[in-house]
Amino acid sequence: MGEPDDLVERCRRGDPEALEQLVKQHGPVILRLLTRYVGDLGRAEELFQETWLRVKSGLKRFRGEAELGTWIYRIALNLARDDRRRQARQLDWRRVAAESVASSPVDRLAKSEELDRLQRAIDELPAPQREALVLSRLEGMTYRQMAELTGSPEGTLRSRVYWAMAALRRQLDEA
Amino acid sequence: MADEREDILDERAERLLTYLEGGLEPAQREALDRDLAEQPDVAAELEALRRTERLLGELREVDPVPAERVERAVWLAAAQMRGDTDRAGGRSRRLPRMAVAAAIVLAAGLGYFLGSLRESQDAVKKELIAHGSRPQVLEGRLAPLEESEVATAAPAGALLPWGQAFVADEPSRIDLGDGTELGLEPGAVVSVLEPAEGQLRLEVSGGRWHLAGRKVPAATVVADGGTIQTQSGEIEVVGEPAEGFNGGGSGPVGIALAVFSGVVTLSNPAGQLTLGAGEMATATVADSPVKRVWEPSVQSCIDALSRWYGLSVFQQYEVGQLLSELRREQDWLVAPHEEELETLRERMSRFWLSQLENHGTNARQYLEDHARYRQLLNESPYRWESILAQVEGMLPAAQVSRAWSDMPERDRMAERLGVTPSVLRYVTRRYELTGEQLIRLEQYLRGDRPSDEALATGFDDLVAAVNAVVPTEQIRRVDRRAAQQFHQRRERRDALLGQLLPQLDETHPQAWSRQVQQFARRVRLTPGQTDHARRTAEEISALALPYYESMSRKLAALERQLAGETDPVERRHIEVSRDELTRPMRAWADRLRETLAQLPALEQLELAYRPTDRDEF
Numbered sequence: 001m002g003e004p005d006d007l008v009e010r011c012r013r014g015d016p017e018a019l020e021q022l023v024k025q026h027g028p029v030i031l032r033l034l035t036r037y038v039g040d041l042g043r044a045e046e047l048f049q050e051t052w053l054r055v056k057s058g059l060k061r062f063r064g065e066a067e068l069g070t071w072i073y074r075i076a077l078n079l080a081r082d083d084r085r086r087q088a089r090q091l092d093w094r095r096v097a098a099e100s101v102a103s104s105p106v107d108r109l110a111k112s113e114e115l116d117r118l119q120r121a122i123d124e125l126p127a128p129q130r131e132a133l134v135l136s137r138l139e140g141m142t143y144r145q146m147a148e149l150t151g152s153p154e155g156t157l158r159s160r161v162y163w164a165m166a167a168l169r170r171q172l173d174e175a
Numbered sequence: 176m177a178d179e180r181e182d183i184l185d186e187r188a189e190r191l192l193t194y195l196e197g198g199l200e201p202a203q204r205e206a207l208d209r210d211l212a213e214q215p216d217v218a219a220e221l222e223a224l225r226r227t228e229r230l231l232g233e234l235r236e237v238d239p240v241p242a243e244r245v246e247r248a249v250w251l252a253a254a255q256m257r258g259d260t261d262r263a264g265g266r267s268r269r270l271p272r273m274a275v276a277a278a279i280v281l282a283a284g285l286g287y288f289l290g291s292l293r294e295s296q297d298a299v300k301k302e303l304i305a306h307g308s309r310p311q312v313l314e315g316r317l318a319p320l321e322e323s324e325v326a327t328a329a330p331a332g333a334l335l336p337w338g339q340a341f342v343a344d345e346p347s348r349i350d351l352g353d354g355t356e357l358g359l360e361p362g363a364v365v366s367v368l369e370p371a372e373g374q375l376r377l378e379v380s381g382g383r384w385h386l387a388g389r390k391v392p393a394a395t396v397v398a399d400g401g402t403i404q405t406q407s408g409e410i411e412v413v414g415e416p417a418e419g420f421n422g423g424g425s426g427p428v429g430i431a432l433a434v435f436s437g438v439v440t441l442s443n444p445a446g447q448l449t450l451g452a453g454e455m456a457t458a459t460v461a462d463s464p465v466k467r468v469w470e471p472s473v474q475s476c477i478d479a480l481s482r483w484y485g486l487s488v489f490q491q492y493e494v495g496q497l498l499s500e501l502r503r504e505q506d507w508l509v510a511p512h513e514e515e516l517e518t519l520r521e522r523m524s525r526f527w528l529s530q531l532e533n534h535g536t537n538a539r540q541y542l543e544d545h546a547r548y549r550q551l552l553n554e555s556p557y558r559w560e561s562i563l564a565q566v567e568g569m570l571p572a573a574q575v576s577r578a579w580s581d582m583p584e585r586d587r588m589a590e591r592l593g594v595t596p597s598v599l600r601y602v603t604r605r606y607e608l609t610g611e612q613l614i615r616l617e618q619y620l621r622g623d624r625p626s627d628e629a630l631a632t633g634f635d636d637l638v639a640a641v642n643a644v645v646p647t648e649q650i651r652r653v654d655r656r657a658a659q660q661f662h663q664r665r666e667r668r669d670a671l672l673g674q675l676l677p678q679l680d681e682t683h684p685q686a687w688s689r690q691v692q693q694f695a696r697r698v699r700l701t702p703g704q705t706d707h708a709r710r711t712a713e714e715i716s717a718l719a720l721p722y723y724e725s726m727s728r729k730l731a732a733l734e735r736q737l738a739g740e741t742d743p744v745e746r747r748h749i750e751v752s753r754d755e756l757t758r759p760m761r762a763w764a765d766r767l768r769e770t771l772a773q774l775p776a777l778e779q780l781e782l783a784y785r786p787t788d789r790d791e792f
Contacts (some may be wrong), residue, residue, distance in 0.1 A: 131389070
């Protein structure tokens with residue numbers, strides 16, 4: 001996630017080319033992360049634009065305490081968490097599951113029934129486990145990166161990944 | 176839920192996860208391998224985790240976002256970042272948002288003159304630049320015209336200079352600010368004129384273009400056919416429409432236009448016409464009348480399809496294009512026999528009415544009418560089901576199935592077929608029937624009988640007809656899935672019942688009613704279900720309690736005997752006597768549990784089983 005110092009500095013100064021480079025560098029990964037997290041591409045695209053709006057407005061306040069990339073990922077992740085919470089507060093959990101299946105990207109892209117079941121099972125996981133699993137197994141982050149991003153200890157994240165996998169295994173076996 | 180236990184790993188889990196992630200030292204790995212050989216349950220757990228890991232790996236390979244959507248989203252975000260930096264760069268003067276939104280003027284066609292507002296141009300230009308309203312190419316490529324001062328083509332991302340003209344080399348989109356886009360088809364020419372009076376001015380000519388966006392401002396379009404005033408809304412303008420734009424016209428016309436949203440007024444010396452969403456119109460030259468291009472019959476088809484499928488305006492436009500093409504190819508909308516068909520339909524329905532009322536009827540006339548009707552239908556290229564098939568092919572599957580799962584038209588069909596709406600709804604959902612298949616289903620069941628004759632279709636007939644009109648593969652697929660779902664639901668239900676049904680103690684029937692009440696509360700039984708459970712518990716307890724009272728002393732004696740007996744043979748003997756004594760109690764307890772097991776739906780059991788899983792949401 002590291003950026004050369006001069007890119008960070010140029011971004012903070014508001015250099016348009018540097019900002020564009022920043023979007024191009026992190027944008028694709030962030031959009032995929034948001035899509036996997038919220039389970040709906042249209043919604044993810046809205047959050048994606050919102051992420052960059054916040055990055056834009058927050059750049060001047062960015063003190064460089066974390067890496068710029070990590071800071072942006074954290075903004076995206078917080079937006080996705082808020083969005084999930086907001087959605088779920090309005091809906092019965094069974095509907096959440098049904099809708100996330102209906103609009104799941106896997107539903108559209110992958111033909112495999114097994115992967116479809118897996119995606120459904122992931123959507124059913126409790127939020128902290130789902131988040132840890134998505135970041136670790138689908139986004140390929142290290143536990144250190146995850147800890148930096150989420151603010152949770154590495155050990156906690158490891159256990160969440162394990163329990164998430166155990167829960168998935170149970171769900172898939174039942175199916 | 177992710178409670179504290181789930182934030183902690185025990186030693187075994189820690190070892191397995193580390194092993195899985197390849198983090199074990201060789202010695203630790205050997206030790207684990209030894210354990211795996213000795214403990215099959217751990218080996219099985221590891222294997223299951225491996226399977227899940229492999230599956231997750233496969234899921235990771237599936238890119239959840241198509242490449243073009245990534246590209247589009249990144250582009251928009253990048254443009255957003257760049258736009259802000261213009262403002263951050265110290266140009267502090269900004270036009271009020273509404274003022275700019277209202278000031279965008281589009282001029283199409285040659286000969287549009289800007290007037291004498293040169294004095295204020297520089298100030299306006301600065302204001303527009305400060306607001307970030309300088310047109311920017313979002314997508315595509317614009318080549319400079321020969322007379323342009325610009326030497327190279329403007330690629331995606333380029334800000335277009337004032338006073339220059341470009342031609343679209345490929346389908347291109349230009350951002351006009353405030354969420355408005357100008358789309359250009361190849362060959363369309365756009366001139367970015369010097370702004371005046373706070374207005375962004377473009378001149379577009381020589382091709383097809385569209386104005387779209389979430390909040391399109393009012394615009395003025397000047398063309399050979401007249402002037403277009405849009406109050407607000409999305410439009411597509413075809414300067415020289417291809418043949419068939421209006422479903423039969425030919426040659427160039429002054430202007431042709433489709434409205435996607437908002438209200439648009441076309442005017443020229445010959446008259447004025449106001450259009451709403453989904454409508455199209457043309458005017459050939461300035462003194463020709465401005466007219467709607469979709470004739471009423473096409474428009475009524477679009478209206479019907481829009482009601483059925485909930486078409487967006489863009490989809491209405493696409494469907495309109497399709498209908499226009501079909502009309503041109505098949506000439507079905509103005510079919511020469513349309514009137515005759517209508518007459519025949521009327522006459523045949525009168526015949527059936529007379530039959531019902533036992534009046535004297537002319538059966539020969541009916542048979543002749545019917546034969547002619549069938550002949551005309553067979554000869555006509557018009558097939559509503561084939562139109563539906565094509566329209567449904569254009570729409571997302573979810574939209575089609577949503578439309579048919581909740582549609583008054585299907586309920587009317589149910590009435591015609593003589594089945595209840597819920598039966599037809601069930602069959603539609605069960606076999607995932609499309610609209611086209613439903614229509615073929617009705618045709619199959621109807622046979623030669625006229626369309627207004629009410630049928631009396633049995634459920635078996637309906638299913639037989641489904642099997643006749645639906646491809647075998649579809650039937651197999653839905654049957655397989657239904658069987659799978661049924662099996663899964665049953666297994667899930669049994670498993671949950673195993674967890675939730677109360678363990679009724681056959682030696683304490685006085686507790687059964689209370690346990691049943693607890694079950695009813697936990698599973699959130701409906702009042703009816705609760706009442707049934709309560710009554711059954713009372714009835715069975717009424718049988719069990721007298722028996723329990725009569726045998727309790729004997730049972731207590733046997734328990735005491737069992738406690739003091741050490742000889743295994745004697746103990747077994749006492750246990751058998753105790754089992755014999757409590758057998759009726761067990762049978763009653765089983766009956767009560769069976770009744771309870773039948774009451775709740777799977778969804779009730781799931782809610783009861785995982786009441787706190789979603790606490791965090």
